[in-house]
Amino acid sequence: MYKIGIDIGGMSIKAGIVANGEIIQREVKETNQSGGLDNIIDDITELVNKLLAKCELDINNIDSIGIGFPGVVTNEGRVTCVNIGLENASIIPKLQERLKGTIVRAGNDANVAALAEYVYGSMKGYNSGVMITLGTGIGGGIVIDGKLITGSNGIGAEIGHTMVATNYYDCNCGNNGCFETFCSATAIIKYAQKLLQEGRNTIIRDMCKNTLENITAKMVFDAYKENDQVAVEIINRFKKYLAMGIGNIVNFIDPAVISVGGGVSNASDIILDGLSEEVKKHLPLKQTKIGDIVIAKFKNDAGIIGASAL
Amino acid sequence: MYKIGIDIGGMSIKAGIVANGEIIQREVKETNQSGGLDNIIDDITELVNKLLAKCELDINNIDSIGIGFPGVVTNEGRVTCVNIGLENASIIPKLQERLKGTIVRAGNDANVAALAEYVYGSMKGYNSGVMITLGTGIGGGIVIDGKLITGSNGIGAEIGHTMVATNYYDCNCGNNGCFETFCSATAIIKYAQKLLQEGRNTIIRDMCKNTLENITAKMVFDAYKENDQVAVEIINRFKKYLAMGIGNIVNFIDPAVISVGGGVSNASDIILDGLSEEVKKHLPLKQTKIGDIVIAKFKNDAGIIGASAL
Known part of the structure; x- marks a missing residue:
C-alpha cells in the first residue's frame, strides 16, 4: 500500500x-x-x-x-x-x-x-528519541514508545523557544534567551556579522565579499576548518550552547537518542566532536549515562x- | 489490598x-x-x-x-x-x-x-502532567497517559537543572543558569541575602534579626504581603523566572496540567497570580491555549x- x-x-x-x-x-x-x-x-x-x-x-x-x-x-x-x-x-x-x-x-x-527519523532513520530501534532541526530556527520533535508527543494543545515540541541563557539579542518571539537565538543557522550568521562589524580579522570577510548579508553558516564552518580564529570563536560559542540545549533535553526527558538535523547538521564531524562529554557536564550526577547523539538521516526529504x- | x-x-x-x-x-x-x-x-x-x-x-x-x-x-x-x-x-x-x-x-x-498528584491529587483526570517541587532545590516529574517518564537512564525529570538564563551565582552542579538557582526556596533566600548585604532597607532585616542565615522563603513572602519593596523585588524576580521555567515545560511537552508543589508552593495565591499570562508570553504563538497551572495537593505526604x- x-x-x-x-x-x-x-x-x-x-x-x-x-x-x-x-x-x-x-x-x-x-x-x-x-x-x-x-x-x-x-x-x-x-x-x-x-x-x-x-x-x-x-x-x-x-x-x-x-x-x-x-x-x-x-x-x-x-x-x-x-x-x-x-x-x-x-x-x-x-x-x-x-x-x-x-x-x-x-x-x-x-x-x-x-x-521520519524514528520510523525509518537515525532514531530507528530506540525506545524514545528527540530530534532537533537546526535551520533558520530550531524545530523539535519528541517520540516516546513510538508515539509523537505533540502536547495537549499541539505546542510540543517548540524546543527552539525553550530558554537556555541570556543572549545579546532578542528572539523574534519577543523573548530573550531562546535556544534558537544561539544554535540556529541564523544565530551563527548573526554572531559572525557581529564580529565582522566589530572589525575582526577573518577569512569570512573575503568569503562574503565584505558584504555581511552574504554570510552563511556554511562559510563559518568552512572558515573553522581553515582554523580561522574568528570562526573558531563562533563555532565554540555555538557548541557551548548546543550542549546546554541538549543538556536541557536530557535533564528533561532523558531520551535514548537525540538526533540533530537541519542544514547546520551538515557539519556533522564538527558538531559531534566532544558533544556528549559537554552535555554530561549539565547533569547533576556527571557519571550518569546519557542517550546517543546522532546526525539525522533525512535531509530535505x-x-x-x-x-x-x- | x-x-x-x-x-x-x-x-x-x-x-x-x-x-x-x-x-x-x-x-x-x-x-x-x-x-x-x-x-x-x-x-x-x-x-x-x-x-x-x-x-x-x-x-x-x-x-x-x-x-x-x-x-x-x-x-x-x-x-x-x-x-x-x-x-x-x-x-x-x-x-x-x-x-x-x-x-x-x-x-x-x-x-x-x-x-501521587497524578493518581490521587491535583493532576488527577488529566491526560498528561508535569509536577515541579520548589523546595531546597527543584525536582520534577512528568506523567504522560498514566506513565511516569523516567527517561532511558533514569535521569528524567531533572527540571531543576534545566537552564533558563544567566544567573549571578553558580549552581551546586557546577553550571550557571539552572532553573533551581532562580526559583527554589534556596534561590529566594540567597537573593534576599544579597539585597540585605547590599544594605537595602527592608522589614526582612527585622524578621531575621539582622542575621542573614536566619532568612527563610516564608519571611520573604510575608514581607511581600506587607508590600515591602525589597520583598516585592525578590518575588517579582522569582515569578519572572518561574514563568520562564514553566514556559520551557510548555514549549517542550505542553502538558495538560502543571502542578507546583514543595514548600514554596504554600504561597499559592502569590505564585498563581498572573502566572499563566506570563507563561504564554514565552510561546512562539501567543494565542495558543496552554495547560492548567495548579498547586499540588499533597505536601509532606x-x-x-x-x-x-x-
Whole structure:
C-alpha cells in the first residue's frame, strides 16, 4: 500500500508517494503567498492528483495522506500557521471530502521530521528519541514508545523557544534567551556579522565579499576548518550552547537518542566532536549515562517521509 | 489490598501503609548517616515490620512496596544516591528477599511525588502532567497517559537543572543558569541575602534579626504581603523566572496540567497570580491555549503516597 506525504513550506509545497519509507514519486509547487484555507486545499488536491497520474494509481490505492505544517496543529487537526494564513483552520474534513474519503492526518513539520527519523532513520530501534532541526530556527520533535508527543494543545515540541541563557539579542518571539537565538543557522550568521562589524580579522570577510548579508553558516564552518580564529570563536560559542540545549533535553526527558538535523547538521564531524562529554557536564550526577547523539538521516526529504508516517 | 510507600530523605525515612491513596498508618526513622546499602535495607525492613505490627497485618496482605529515593533510579531499579552512599546499587532483589517476595519498586522522589498528584491529587483526570517541587532545590516529574517518564537512564525529570538564563551565582552542579538557582526556596533566600548585604532597607532585616542565615522563603513572602519593596523585588524576580521555567515545560511537552508543589508552593495565591499570562508570553504563538497551572495537593505526604502508587 502507498502513502502520500506533503511538506508545506513557506516557499514551496513538496509532495511524494512513499512506500516503505522511500519516496517513489515527487511533485512540488510554489506556495500560494496569498494563503488561506481554500488555496491550500486546492494546491494539495492538485499535487495529489498529479502524483497519482504520474504513478498510474487511483486514490483508492493510497492508504493515508499526511501533511506537515510549519505551525501549531492541535490534536483535533486544527492548524494555525501565520505564514500561510491559517488560524485554527479545520483542514482535514474538507480535504477528505475532496480526496474521496482518504484518511488525512496533519502534524507540525518538526514533529513530522522526528517521526521520519524514528520510523525509518537515525532514531530507528530506540525506545524514545528527540530530534532537533537546526535551520533558520530550531524545530523539535519528541517520540516516546513510538508515539509523537505533540502536547495537549499541539505546542510540543517548540524546543527552539525553550530558554537556555541570556543572549545579546532578542528572539523574534519577543523573548530573550531562546535556544534558537544561539544554535540556529541564523544565530551563527548573526554572531559572525557581529564580529565582522566589530572589525575582526577573518577569512569570512573575503568569503562574503565584505558584504555581511552574504554570510552563511556554511562559510563559518568552512572558515573553522581553515582554523580561522574568528570562526573558531563562533563555532565554540555555538557548541557551548548546543550542549546546554541538549543538556536541557536530557535533564528533561532523558531520551535514548537525540538526533540533530537541519542544514547546520551538515557539519556533522564538527558538531559531534566532544558533544556528549559537554552535555554530561549539565547533569547533576556527571557519571550518569546519557542517550546517543546522532546526525539525522533525512535531509530535505524528512518532511515528506515523516508526513507519510503520520 | 494495602500498599506501602517509603520516602527516603536525607534526614528521615518516612513510611506508610496506603489504601486508596490515603495513609492509614505511619512510621518514621532517622536516616542512618553512615549510609550504605545494608543499612538502608535494614531500616526499610524495620519500618515495614513496625507498620505491619501496628495494623495487625501480615506481609502477605501487602500488594507492593514502593520506595522514593532522592537520586537517580534506572529503569532496572538501580539506585545512585550520593547523600546516602548508594552508587548504582541493586536494592530491589535484596529487599524482596527480606520481605518474603513482596513486589518492590523504586523511583526518584520527585517522580514519585508527581505520580501521587497524578493518581490521587491535583493532576488527577488529566491526560498528561508535569509536577515541579520548589523546595531546597527543584525536582520534577512528568506523567504522560498514566506513565511516569523516567527517561532511558533514569535521569528524567531533572527540571531543576534545566537552564533558563544567566544567573549571578553558580549552581551546586557546577553550571550557571539552572532553573533551581532562580526559583527554589534556596534561590529566594540567597537573593534576599544579597539585597540585605547590599544594605537595602527592608522589614526582612527585622524578621531575621539582622542575621542573614536566619532568612527563610516564608519571611520573604510575608514581607511581600506587607508590600515591602525589597520583598516585592525578590518575588517579582522569582515569578519572572518561574514563568520562564514553566514556559520551557510548555514549549517542550505542553502538558495538560502543571502542578507546583514543595514548600514554596504554600504561597499559592502569590505564585498563581498572573502566572499563566506570563507563561504564554514565552510561546512562539501567543494565542495558543496552554495547560492548567495548579498547586499540588499533597505536601509532606506526596513521597509516601506516590511511592505506594509505583
